[in-house]
Amino acid sequence: MPTLVMKFGGTSVATLDRIRRAAKRVGVEVAKGYDVIVIVSAMSGKTNELVGWVEETSPLFDAREYDAVVSSGENVTAGLMALILQEMDVPARSWQGWQVPLKTNSVHSAARIEEIPTDNINAKFAEGMKVAVVAGFQGVSPEGRITTLGRGGSDTTAVAFAAAFDAERCDIYTDVDGVYTTDPRIEDKARKLDKIAFEEMLELASLGAKVLQTRSVELAMRFGVRLRVLSSFEEQSDDAGTLVCPEEEIMESNVVAGVAYQRDEAKMTLISVADRPGIAAAIFVPLSDAGVNVDMIVQNISEEGRTDMTFSCPVDQVARAEKAMAEAKASGEINFHDLLADTDVAKVSVVGIGMRSHTGVAAKMFEVLSNEGINIKVITTSEIKISVLVDRKYMELAVQALHDAFELDKVG
Amino acid sequence: MPTLVMKFGGTSVATLDRIRRAAKRVGVEVAKGYDVIVIVSAMSGKTNELVGWVEETSPLFDAREYDAVVSSGENVTAGLMALILQEMDVPARSWQGWQVPLKTNSVHSAARIEEIPTDNINAKFAEGMKVAVVAGFQGVSPEGRITTLGRGGSDTTAVAFAAAFDAERCDIYTDVDGVYTTDPRIEDKARKLDKIAFEEMLELASLGAKVLQTRSVELAMRFGVRLRVLSSFEEQSDDAGTLVCPEEEIMESNVVAGVAYQRDEAKMTLISVADRPGIAAAIFVPLSDAGVNVDMIVQNISEEGRTDMTFSCPVDQVARAEKAMAEAKASGEINFHDLLADTDVAKVSVVGIGMRSHTGVAAKMFEVLSNEGINIKVITTSEIKISVLVDRKYMELAVQALHDAFELDKVG
Known part of the structure; x- marks a missing residue:
């Protein structure tokens, strides 16, 4: 029998009625002849309730106990x-992480999957079971304790099962009906994509288009798992939603696939850093240790032997970043004149595998923004993405202008 | 190190504040030098929520899935x-049933404990762990699936751990401060007992004094586990609550230890049953199969070859009992003229190990009830208990009169 993995997120299983609706979708796939592995999240709100309790017990909680408590929502x-x-x-029957067993390492609350043996579940399929319902987001450590994969780990669970069982596809049911060229709340001409390449999805996910967790897309790309994102709130045809797949499967496409944004960014600039080999490590290791998620990094040479170092991070991590830099300066690890924080910026990015073969995308992007009178504060580029920081008040305008200019409302 | 088992029921862990309060009690015992095994119930209300969901899915649910869902409350x-x-x-660290592992048979939702290996937990005690917090009410079947011990199974879990770890005592923290001579809501002179014998507690528990689950008392008696019932809502001294112990430990006591009652009973009488060897089985096996909890049984010979058979059961099982008897009659298994149901009766019982050596308790009981003008409808006796069915409207009066007559407000 071909195997299909279906994953239902928290809002898709928020009530018994929604679980019934999801189960009906599962029934449709079983009727087509699939052996189905269903990965479920906790009913929405439950995980937050559990996390709240744990955080109330102690600011520095034992992650092993956190995992034991928080994983219970998925079991239900x-x-x-x-x-x-x-x-x-x-x-059908249910499987908790330790029953599969979904083996992880011992990094509690952010465990990595090490192995998913297929024999227990396959033995039940052989006995006539049609659906294995697996509690997502959880596994078991070598010490026999419950681990969790971090928030959003249910997507990762689903992809890992699809890889382990060589599933035909991994369908991620969620509260949106697919991946859009940009956020429809900002640009009403945003268009749902039928297909998107893994690489593009990865960039979009990491840029804040929160349809799929980055880690799950990485895993899908590595193991060639065809991922489909679709809505659990609509009747679905076979080609509903958006298929995330190898780029070879995408015949025609726009040069730019989508425009992504991240609203609450901050631009931090270390002014006149004493430059020397290893200075980047001396700056960014303490930031990483302090839990600052540094995103863009730009270095300008300002004068002989000194440099300006600019980086971006989420606004709510600015205080942490400032503390880490002050400590590094005090300890003599680094030396700089000043640390400037611009907390009123947002990031806007265009993403597309077509950029690999088409030149001029960056030039066009800068021209579009310039025509709108939007000043670019930082630029970074990758093979398939160009990102800029702009004043937060221009973010929507930038997204709309770029969506228009690259004609994303039209099929490429 | 001596080991102590402490069990906290649902109301004792209903909120984080109450869990903190319970944890403080645990800390007191740790400070005395005990290795402590704490057995916890689900936060009160949680199990009912989970059971409600399961029952909503299906009237005839798979007990294996019921167990997987319902056990999650204790894990939290x-x-x-x-x-x-x-x-x-x-x-401290937490232990789920499968981690101990608490091994049970495969009778889901009403599993029996088969073995509690002590090596995993003892190894952690040897490493310096002072408290093992165990999720009550759950275990794991030989097939590796989660089982539950039935409602109230947390008491049983606690006693089983006390037996397996040869604990000095098993303290059951609950919302009452001990075992009383009768229900204080009915008789305000009811007195808390310092000690009560296992046998007495068993009779009281099965008679509706719901301080401890019958099964846990049976287990404690079998393994000689000294059980203490005490309140989690009061500051506790070392001799707080009521100790349930072998009768040898009770030096002085009243002939009668307590007066118990069960309000919602029904008296069923099969009139003129055709008598023959095996007729009792022919009646009571179908009742048992139908899930009717038959309590008292009395047989009167009415005429040659025929007999009247009277039994009591909870009022809400009368319809089931009538159906079972009608079917048994239709199939020719039994033959009777009529089935009378008196649904307005209650059971009142006096219990005491002193009855073994003192005569006249029954006579005194009947006299007291007669003096109050209370008609006795059925009588049954055991070595340490006399029970009667009376009209429900007289139940409180009967309890009060008996409590007075046997001077239960005074220490014996």
Whole structure:
């Protein structure tokens, strides 16, 4: 039997009625002849309730206990989904992480999957079970303790199961009906993409288009798992949603696939850093240790032997970054004149695998922004992405102008 | 190190504040030098929520999935309790049933404990852990699936751990401060007992004094586990609560230890049953199969070859009992003229190990009830208990009169 993995997120299983609706979708795939592995999240709100309790117990909680508590939400959904499938006469049973077992390393609350043995579940498929309902987001460590994969880890669980069971596809049911050329709340001409390449999805995910967790897309790309994102709130045809797939499967496409943004960014500039080999490490290791998620990095030479170093990070990490830099300066690790923080910026990016073969995308982007009177504060580029920092008040305008200029409302 | 088992029920862990309060009690025992095993229930209300969801999925749910869902509440409390203990600098960790592992048979939702290996937990005690917080009410089947011990199974878990770890005592923290001579809501002179014998507690528990689950008392008696019932809502001294112990430990006591009652009983009488060897089985096996909890049984010979058979059961099982009897009659298994149901009765019982050596308790009981003008409808007796069915409207009066007559407000 071909195997299909279907993943339902928290809003898709928020109530018994929604679990029933999801189960009906599963039933449709079973009727087509698939052995189905369903990955479920906790009913929405449950995980937050559990996390809230843990955080109330202690600011510095034991991650092992955090995992033991927080993983319980998925177990509930898995059992309920199995019961509802049975009620529909679909042979199903639930599996908790340790029962599969989904083996992870011991990095609690952010564990990495090491192995998913297929024999236990395959033995049940051989006995006639049609659906294995697996609690997402959780595994078991070599020490036999419960681990979790970090928030959003249910997507990663789904992709890992699809890889382990060589599934035909991994369908991610969520509260949006696919991946869009940009956020429809900002640009009403935003268009749903039928297909998008792994690389593009990766850039979009990491840029804040929160349809799929970055890690799950990376994993899908590595193992060639065809991912489909679709809505659990609409009746679905076979070609619904957006397929995330190898770029070879995408015949025609626009040079630019989408425009992404991240609203709450800050631009930090270390003025006149004493330059020497290893200075970048001396700056960014302490920032990393302090939990600052540095995104863009730009270095300008300002004068002989000194340099300006600019980086961006989320606005709410500015205080942490300032503290880390002050400490590094005090300890003599680095030397700089000043640290400037511009907390009123946003990031806007255009993404597309077509950039590899088409030149002039950057020039066009800068021209479009210039025509709108939008000043560019920082630029970074990759093979398939160009990102700029602009004043936050121009963010929507920048997204709309770029969406228009690259004609993303039209099929390429 | 001596080991102590402490069990906290649902109301004792209903909120984080209450879990903190319970953790403080645990800390007191750790400071005395005990290795402590804490058994926790789900936060009160949580199990009902989970059970409600399962029952909504299907009237005939798969008990294996029921167990997987319903057991999750205890896992949450165990993790939170461990975190709070750690925050108090008490080395603690949580254990789910499968991690211990608490091995049970495969009778889901009503599993029996088969074995509790002590090596995993003892190894951690040897490493310096002071408290093992165990999720109550759950275990793991030989097939590796989660089982539950039935509602109230946390008491049973606690006693089983006390037996397996040869604990000095098993303290059951609950919302009452001990076992009383009768229900203080009915008789305000009801007195808390310092000690009560296992046998007495068993009779009281099965008679509706719901302080401890019958099964846990049976287990404690079998393994000689000294059980203490005490309140988690009061500051506690070393001799707080009520100790349930072998009768040898009770030096002095009243002939009668307590008066128990069960309000919602029904008296069922099969009139003129055709008598023959095996007729009792022919009646009571179908009732048992139908899930009717038959309590008292009395047989009167009415005429040659025929007999009247009277039994009691909870009022809400009358319809089931009538159906089972009608079917047994239709199939020719039994033959009777009529089935009368009196649904307005209650059971009142006096219990005491002193009855073994003192005569006249029954006579005194009947006299007291007669003096109050209370008609006795059925009588059954055991070695340490006399029970009667009376009209429900007289139940409180009967309890009060008996409590007075046997001077239960005075220490014996």
